[in-house]
Amino acid sequence: MRTLFNDIGRWLWRLVPANPILVRVVYAGGRRRSHEAIRFGYLIVLLVVLVFGVFLTTQSAGASLASLAKQATQVFEIVAIAQLLLVCILAPIFAAAAITQEKDSQTFSILLSTPLTNGQIVLGSLLSRLYFVLVLLLASLPLFCIMMVYGGVTGSEITLSLAISAAMATVAASLAIAISVIKVGTGRTIFSFYLAIALYLLTLFALSTLPAFIPPESPPAPGGIDRMSWLAAFHPFLSLWAVLNKTPAPDFAAVAHYGFPRAHWLAYPAYSFIAMSLLVSITVVVASVWFVRRGAKLGEPTWIGRLFSRGAATGREVTRKPRHVWANPVAWREARTKAAAGSGGSMRIVLMALGALAAFTLLTFYLRGMSRDDVRLWLKALVGVELGLALFIATATAATSMTREKEGNTLDLLLATPLTSAQIIGGKNRGLVSFAAVMLAVPTATLALFVIADLLSGRMFRSPGPVVYLDALVGLPLATVGFTYFACAIGLRTSIYQRRTVAAVLVSAAIVLGVFGILGACAYGISQSAWDQGSAITSPFSPLLTIMMSLDPERYFGQATAQGPSTDLRTLRITALLSCLASAAAYWFASGRINASMVHSFDMTIRKQSA
Numbered sequence: 001m002r003t004l005f006n007d008i009g010r011w012l013w014r015l016v017p018a019n020p021i022l023v024r025v026v027y028a029g030g031r032r033r034s035h036e037a038i039r040f041g042y043l044i045v046l047l048v049v050l051v052f053g054v055f056l057t058t059q060s061a062g063a064s065l066a067s068l069a070k071q072a073t074q075v076f077e078i079v080a081i082a083q084l085l086l087v088c089i090l091a092p093i094f095a096a097a098a099i100t101q102e103k104d105s106q107t108f109s110i111l112l113s114t115p116l117t118n119g120q121i122v123l124g125s126l127l128s129r130l131y132f133v134l135v136l137l138l139a140s141l142p143l144f145c146i147m148m149v150y151g152g153v154t155g156s157e158i159t160l161s162l163a164i165s166a167a168m169a170t171v172a173a174s175l176a177i178a179i180s181v182i183k184v185g186t187g188r189t190i191f192s193f194y195l196a197i198a199l200y201l202l203t204l205f206a207l208s209t210l211p212a213f214i215p216p217e218s219p220p221a222p223g224g225i226d227r228m229s230w231l232a233a234f235h236p237f238l239s240l241w242a243v244l245n246k247t248p249a250p251d252f253a254a255v256a257h258y259g260f261p262r263a264h265w266l267a268y269p270a271y272s273f274i275a276m277s278l279l280v281s282i283t284v285v286v287a288s289v290w291f292v293r294r295g296a297k298l299g300e301p302t303w304i305g306r307l308f309s310r311g312a313a314t315g316r317e318v319t320r321k322p323r324h325v326w327a328n329p330v331a332w333r334e335a336r337t338k339a340a341a342g343s344g345g346s347m348r349i350v351l352m353a354l355g356a357l358a359a360f361t362l363l364t365f366y367l368r369g370m371s372r373d374d375v376r377l378w379l380k381a382l383v384g385v386e387l388g389l390a391l392f393i394a395t396a397t398a399a400t401s402m403t404r405e406k407e408g409n410t411l412d413l414l415l416a417t418p419l420t421s422a423q424i425i426g427g428k429n430r431g432l433v434s435f436a437a438v439m440l441a442v443p444t445a446t447l448a449l450f451v452i453a454d455l456l457s458g459r460m461f462r463s464p465g466p467v468v469y470l471d472a473l474v475g476l477p478l479a480t481v482g483f484t485y486f487a488c489a490i491g492l493r494t495s496i497y498q499r500r501t502v503a504a505v506l507v508s509a510a511i512v513l514g515v516f517g518i519l520g521a522c523a524y525g526i527s528q529s530a531w532d533q534g535s536a537i538t539s540p541f542s543p544l545l546t547i548m549m550s551l552d553p554e555r556y557f558g559q560a561t562a563q564g565p566s567t568d569l570r571t572l573r574i575t576a577l578l579s580c581l582a583s584a585a586a587y588w589f590a591s592g593r594i595n596a597s598m599v600h601s602f603d604m605t606i607r608k609q610s611a
Contacts, residue, residue, distance in 0.1 A: 014120065015117075015119055015123060016123060016127065019120050019123060019127070019128075020120070020124065021120065021121065021124025021125055021128055022123075022127050024128075025124075025125075025128035025129070025131075026128055026131055038090070038136075038506060039132075039135070039136060039139065041510065042086060042090075042136050042139075043136075043139055043140065045086065046079055046082065046083060046140050046143055047143060049075075049078055049079050049082055050079055050147070072147050072149075072153055073244075075147060076153045076158075076244075077244045079144070079147075080144075080161040080240060080244065083137070083140060083161070084165050084168065084237060084240055086136075087133060087137070087168055087169045087172075088168060088172065088201075088236075089509070090133060090136070090169075090506075091168070091172040112292070118289045118290070118293060121292055122285060122292060123285070125177055126173055126174060126285065129173060129177075130173045133169045133173070134166060134169070137166055137169075141158070141162065144161075144162075145158070157244065160270045161240060161243060163274055164239055164240050167236070167273060167274040167277035167278065168236045170277060170278065170281045171277040171280050171281050171284075173281075174280070174281040174284040174285055175284055177284075177288055178285075178288045181288045181291055181292055198385075198388075198389055199354065201235065201237070204231050204234060204235045204238070205235065205237065206381070207229075207231060208229035208230075208235065208238055209229075213229045214228070214229050214230070215228075215230060215250070215255070215266060217250040217254045217266065218247070218248075218249075218250050219250060220248075221245070221246055221247055221248060222245065222248075227247055228242055228247040228248065228249055228250070228266075228269065232247070232249070232265075232269035232273075233265035233266075233272035233273050233276065234273065234276070236273060239269040239270045239272075239273040242269045242270060249266065249269055250266055250267060251267065252264075252267035252268075328423060328426065328427040328430065329419075329427070330414075330419065330423065330424055330426075330427025330428055331426070331427035331428070331429075331430035331431040331434070332431070333427075333431065334401065334428055334430075334431020334432055334435065335432075351389065351439055351442065352441075352442050355382075355386050355442035355443070355446065356442065356445070358382050358446075359382070359445070359446040359449055360449075362382065363450065363453060366453070367453065367457075372464060372466075372467055375450075375467050376551055376555075379450070379467065379551055380547055380551050380552060383447070383476075383547055384544065384547050386439070386442050386443045387440075387443055387480055387483075389439070390436055390439040390440055390442075390443075390480075390484065391483060391484060391487050391512070391543065392509070393439065394432065394435070394436040394439075394484050394491070395487040395490065395491045395505075395508050395509055395512050396491070396505050396508070396509070397435065397488075397491070398428075398432050398487065398489075398490070398491025398492045398495065399492075399494050399495050399498075399504040399505045399508035399509075400495060400501050401492055401495050402496050403498060403500060403501045403504045404501065406499060406609070411606070415606070421599050421602040422599045424602070425492070425595055425598050425599050425602060426595070429488060429489065429591075432488040432491075432492065433484065433485055433488060436488065440477070440481065440484060443476075444473075444476075444477045444480075447468050447476065447477075448473060450466070450467045450468045451466070451470060454466035468551065469573060471550075471576070471577040472550040472551060474580075475540070475546075475577040475580030475581070476546060476551075476580065478581060478584040479540050479543075479580045479583050479584050482585070482586070482587030482588055482591075483516075483543050485587060485588055485591045486512075486515075486587040486590060486591050487508075487512050488591070489591035489595055490508055490512055490594070491504070491512075493594055493598055494508040494511070495508075496598060496602065496605055496606075497605060499609060516542055519538075519541045519542050520541075520542030520544055520545055523538040523539045523542050523545050524545060526538050527539060527556070532557050532558075532568075532572055535549075535556075536549070536557070536572045536573075536576040536579060537575060537579045538579075539556075540576060540579040540580040540583040541579075541583050546580065546583075550576070550580075553569060553572065553573055553576070554569065557569065
């Protein structure tokens with residue numbers, strides 16, 4: 001019996017604490033400058049939010065202890081939500097890169113030939129990457145404790161907020177590891193996974209606002225009307241809002257008649273989310289362990305491949321129609337072929353299909369009598385989600401366009417061609433913009449649907465006015481093209497200077513979010529003043545504010561009236577349209593300068609990295 005326990009103990013010791021992958025990645029990764037920069041940037045973001053909130057709290061004139069506690073609670077809510085959002089972004093990148101980097105470097109097969117078991121490979125890859133995310137969460141604990149000085153924040157709220165973030169990181173990392181193990185692919189799987197996570201979170205969030213998903217036992221929020229949904233136990237942000245008392249959970253006695261497990265979902269949404277996340281993670285990890293070596297038949301035909309391979313079943317020769325290459329072969333390769341980073345054809349098809357379905361559904365409700373304000377609210381959310389996904393996918397795709405060439409050992413082949421640096425950079429940019437233009441066509445077509453509907457029904461020129469004005473149909477798409485081109489330029493520049501895909505994606509996303517965030521904060525500050533013309537001039541330089549201003553100018557400028565738009569509002573709309581043109585030109589000019597800098601330093605940068 002003692003021998004049995006000793007064997008089990010040694011097996012558990014080798015499985016996790018002494019796991020070679022875990023030890024190697026934690027020891028080596030903890031000393032890397034890139035990981036140090038990520039931790040530093042993560043804490044700086046949370047610290048800036050915290051210091052800014054504390055500064056506003058202490059500067060309140062004549063603030064009482066009760067008001068200080070209330071404002072400290074609001075600061076804690078913002079920091080907790082920001083932390084959960086950062087975890088949703090960082091966890092899949094860290095986790096999926098654990099195995100995709102092995103495959104990109106062509107060392108995954110060598111890893112499978114070692115004496116390591118499937119469990120050691122999966123758990124070592126998962127826990128080593130999850131370790132860095134959990135360290136970030138623990139590093140933020142002192143910042144949360146600082147907010148307890150003013151009161152209004154309890155230790156249980158801090159603990160549950162960290163636990164929800166850790167549970168979300170665990171389930172996201174487990175799913176990312178499973179995808180990277182099952183699908184022999186590269187960084188392209190990360191972006192598909194991001195799209196799936198975003199669609200899941202946004203879909204459940206939209207459904208949670210419907211009355212059918214709100215139980216009658218849910219009490220309203222203090223000083224508000226928002227109530228908790230049935231879906232709070234399945235959504236990290238909704239369960240966090242229950243912890244923060246933004247949508248309070250009902251008492252267990254009030255929902256006990258629903259029985260297990262629905263009563264526990266309603267009464268304890270945070271604990272339910274944590275428990276279900278751990279259960280899903282364990283299930284996914286077990287499936288991944290079973291599939292590690294079964295899915296690694298890189299050169300052997302599988303039953304899935306035989307099922308979907310054309311010509312294999314009949315024995316006929318597989319042929320393909322000739323394809324017409326563009327004048328710039330790099331641009332054609334980036335936009336059309338599966339060898340490029342932006343080759344996610346299925347991703348674009350899914351995005352376009354869902355966007356079209358949502359647009360036609362919203363248009364149907366509008367034609368059946370939904371009020372204009374409600375339609376605008378849903379339309380702003382829909383266009384914002386579509387534009388946000390398009391910008392993120394464009395940034396991430398551009399950030400991997402050159403790192404994939406380096407990791408796949410195809411950069412030397414590209415440099416051996418007669419193509420110049422200008423042709424390579426220009427081709428990459430043209431292909432990336434062509435890839436993103438398909439996704440940008442979805443929100444543009446959505447706006448055009450409502451404009452056509454208002455024109456045909458006559459609502460365009462009568463009170464209370466249309467859902468979408470004609471100037472918004474012109475200005476918003478032009479501004480989004482400028483935003484996307486700038487994001488692609490930043491991603492491509494980062495991809496040239498970075499050696500690894502993960503670092504390139506993180507740095508590119510941080511720069512794009514930083515630029516748009518700073519400009520948006522300045523424009524938002526001006527919008528809160530009485531200078532409406534200044535708000536109309538500066539808002540088009542931020543993607544979020546451009547959507548808010550273009551799709552609901554009455555509410556944005558504070559001039560919503562029952563008689564329809566006034567003369568002053570028309571003037572502001574014209575100013576906003578001209579500013580959208582100026583914003584597109586400014587971002588286009590900035591992108592051109594970035595591209596010129598890349599062309600100038602391309603050869604020298606690549607030589608330094610090859611040395």
